[in-house]
Amino acid sequence: MTQEKFTRLLAQNRARADAIASALASASPDALCPMLREYIGCRYFLTQEEMTTDDLIALGDLSTEKLARLQRGGLQYADKNAGCTTAGSSTIKKELLAMALGKAIGMSLDADDVAYARTISDLAVLVQRALSGERT
Numbered sequence: 001m002t003q004e005k006f007t008r009l010l011a012q013n014r015a016r017a018d019a020i021a022s023a024l025a026s027a028s029p030d031a032l033c034p035m036l037r038e039y040i041g042c043r044y045f046l047t048q049e050e051m052t053t054d055d056l057i058a059l060g061d062l063s064t065e066k067l068a069r070l071q072r073g074g075l076q077y078a079d080k081n082a083g084c085t086t087a088g089s090s091t092i093k094k095e096l097l098a099m100a101l102g103k104a105i106g107m108s109l110d111a112d113d114v115a116y117a118r119t120i121s122d123l124a125v126l127v128q129r130a131l132s133g134e135r136t
Contacts, residue, residue: 006070010045013041013042013043013045014042016042017042017043020038020039020042021039021104024036024039024101024104024131025104025105025106025131029128032124032127032128033120033121036101036120036123036124036127037051037054037120039101040056040097040120043097043100044059044060044062044093044097045063046062046066050062050066054119054120054121055119056117056118056120057090057091057094057118058090060089060093060094061089061090063090063093064090064093094114094117095111095114097123098111098123101123102130105127105131107130107131109126110130113126113129114126
């Protein structure tokens, strides 16, 4: 992939993610999970076909691996967690995703709840709770 094509696709993904984000607050509970799935795909630079799982950490791994291959001409991704005081790239991606979602809906998602969220569905529940003002 050329730098020009990568830049163009990245801009398209950002624009689509922004459009989805602006619609999240008014989304029905049934529409929230599919919207989040597409939003994550855009943010993580993954096509829907590449999103072979709903596991948030696994999706972060797929995203990091894909970007590493694109940027380094096929270098195999291997993220090493350096211990209990540091987090791997995919965990950091998940937390940044939750922060972006909170910003998109105009309220913070509970950090402890985000830490325990494993799937897109879990994240959808957290967003729905935040939107409805429900406490955990």
